[in-house]
Amino acid sequence: MPLHWHRRDLRPADNVGLAAAADAATDDAGTDAPDERADGDLLALFVLDDALLAHAGPPRVAFMLEALAELRGWYRDHGSDLLLAHGDPREVVPEVAVASDVDLVTWNRDYSKIARERDSAVRRELADREIDRASYDDAVCHAPGSILTSEGEHYSVFSYYWRKWAERDPGEPPAAPDADRLASPDRLAAVEAAKLRNLDDPIPGLDDLGVPEPTADVQPGTRADGLDRLHQFCDGPIYEYDDRRDDPAAAATSRLSPHLSFGTLGPREVHAAVEAAKADAPDDDARENSEEYRRQLCWREFYAQVLADNPDMPTTPLKDFQNPIEWRDDPEALQAWKDGKTGFPIVDAGMRQLREEAFMHNRLRMIVASFLTKDLLLDWREGLAWFRERLVDHDPANDAGGWQWAASVGVDAQPYFRVFNPVTQGERHDPDAEYIRRYVPELRDVEPDVIHDWSELSPTQRQRTAPAYPAPIVDHAERREEAIATFERARGDE
Ligand SMILES: Cc1cc2nc3c(=O)[nH]c(=O)nc-3n(C[C@H](O)[C@H](O)[C@H](O)COP(=O)(O)OP(=O)(O)OC[C@H]3O[C@@H](n4cnc5c(N)ncnc54)[C@H](O)[C@@H]3O)c2cc1C
Structure with missing residues (x-):
């Protein structure tokens, strides 16, 4: 019985780890369940981690809570639920896994240092309890380490990386799990009966988390918004992307970045939509503009592999200098x-x-x-x-x-x-x-x-x-x- 731990992958479709968990789940083969009725054993969990919340500003927390509410809505619409826990994932994930009697925990990899340290700790805790664990590359089309130089190293020059990245096919985005794989209400009731200290019911508000309302007007944090933006963008603006992307008044870029960052959209589905737009491009110019958009998506993956190779990148310059740079104090x-x-x-x-x-x-x-x-x-x-x-x-x-x-x-x-x-x-x-x-x-x-x-x-x-x-x-x-x-x-x- 699997448990998928959602993190920066707040979506049901184009989700590699969730699809793997769904493959490992059993459906209740004896019943002829109508569509959209959960009668399997796949559990899904999200953990509100105070350590991460402390570093995320109000706009990001607001976006994430909206995305969580929508994701939970998806599970509920399919007759199941998203378990929500609060606390340190190092403790909470193993605790939920034991109490709900799962034999496999899946998640998608996050390449930042904090996430990697946390995930290693969770992995050890699960191993101690003899629970299988599997992590997947999902946040990018091509995983860090899958595109290397001829010396077997990560790329540090974008144009070379792009040349290789551009010719690879990321494959079909995995479909969302069928309802008959998702934990049935009986299975969820059994987990709830375990009365886990950390299991919350309602999605908290900003207030409950002690986070102030953002002063900014934050764009909607829903997958519905992400899909809408993606399709509208690929329907027209993408054909003028390169011509207009440096004109800030035109606001002619996609604004998909928060969706890619929180995983309300998956990279493969975005890539597939771009390739489809490219195939439908009315002329060469429109096709080249679409290809330029694809190149920007590659920057994201370029930096992901740089970070995977250099976990201290947020704090340490990657270029060597003979002497420290004399930054001012002002x-x-x-x-x-x-x-x-x-x-x-x-x-x-x-x-x-x-x-x-x-x-x-x-x-x-x-x-x-x-x-x-x-x-x-x-x-x-x-x-x-x-x-x-x-x-x-x-x-x-x-x-x-x-x-x-x-x-x-x-x-x-x-x-x-x-x-x-x-x-x-x-x-x-x-x-x-x-x-x-x-x-x-x-x-x-x-x-x-x-x-x-x-x-x-x-x-x-x-x-x-x-x-x-x-x-x-x-x-x-x-x-x-x-x-x-x-x-x-x-x-x-x-
Ligand atoms: C100082 C600085 C800080 C930045 N911080 C972030 C950040 O925290 N998060 C973030 O997603 N982007 C960051 N970027 C990159 C870029 O500015 C944003 O991705 C982009 O403005 C997002 O708007 P968009 O979705 O409309 O982009 P579009 O032009 O529509 O591009 C599509 C997608 O391609 C990716 N992308 C585009 N340009 C870049 C780039 N230069 N580097 C990496 N990915 C790119 C993003 O995922 C983006 O959503 C930063 C750039 C600079 C110079």
Whole structure:
């Protein structure tokens, strides 16, 4: 009798571990159960882990609770249930497994260090109790370690990884388990009768968990929303993806990242939808745009294999430097960056989108990360910590990968001497200042060319134009020189 432990795989379909558990489950062969009536023995469990909740900001907890409610709804619609427990999974998973008399526990692998340490501990506890356990690669189409260099190493250069990744077929997404494999009400009643200390009935609210309501307007955390976005995106916007993805005002990207991060969508089903859109593309241009989207999906898997190979990636630069980088200590500048009050309109618009939506457009993530690490010369880990708290789609591999890229300290990173100019970035990617004016109300009535020239205006001109908007907190040209010199010292170039 199997138990599937859901974690960042909050979906019934395209779920490798759950499908394996369903294969191991027995259905009640004697009955001719009508469809949608659970009469098997597959149990499903989710554990609310305080240690993880403490690190997840309110947007992510809100998204996750919504996803959990919907997943439980799916089990209930199929005559079964999702068991919900609260506590440390190292204790709770074995306890539930013993009390419910299962002989196999399945889960999908998570490549972060914290998750790997937790999973090893759970594995040991289950082994001590002579319960079988099996973990699966599910969060990516191609598991870390399945695509290696000719020297048998993980890739550290994206373009080479992409070449191999692109030609592989991830296979069909596994179907959701049939109802006749899911634990029947009798089986669930037996588990409930064990009166497990940790087994909760209702899905708690944010309040119950001591988590404040998010101040941001977080996108819905349901699989229904994810599938809707995926299909709408593949129905049209994907055909212009590459042409429009760097225009933040157009919001022409898929916004699937939180769904991929929490697993409300599976990577194989997303890939299959993209391949289908590509096959239906009206012309070569539309096909190339779709392929570019597929390439972005590959970045996610590239960073997953980098993290799997370098568990300390969220805290440790992957590039070697001869000397430590001399990051500044400037709490006021850090706060201005977090508040979107640096006096650089494009930077501030990005940081305010993050506050308002718990999301930020990719181009803006690159701009604000470059600004923090090069213009303010603040440690990239300060930026990562803020993103971890605020982003609904925070993912340890992508976030650390993105920050290490922008700070020029990671694999295949931006060269240290290529410092984004926040003024030209604004002019190029938001020429009409539509995105800036959407998020920075102080500049709503200001002409685009004046907005882009903000750092060139005199204090009197600024005061006259938009008195509530701050003056630039640094001189970009000076800071650019300083950043390059700082990196050269760290490299031992001088
Ligand atoms: C400093 C920094 C921090 C970032 N932090 C995160 C994070 O915590 N979580 C996260 O999912 N992405 C992160 N990214 C990558 C990227 O910005 C987001 O994936 C993207 O903006 C999400 O929006 P979307 O779903 O509309 O993307 P789309 O353009 O529609 O792309 C589709 C999917 O491809 C993947 N993807 C796209 N670009 C990247 C990329 N550069 N790296 C990895 N995966 C990518 C994502 O899963 C995304 O949902 C970060 C980038 C930077 C520069």
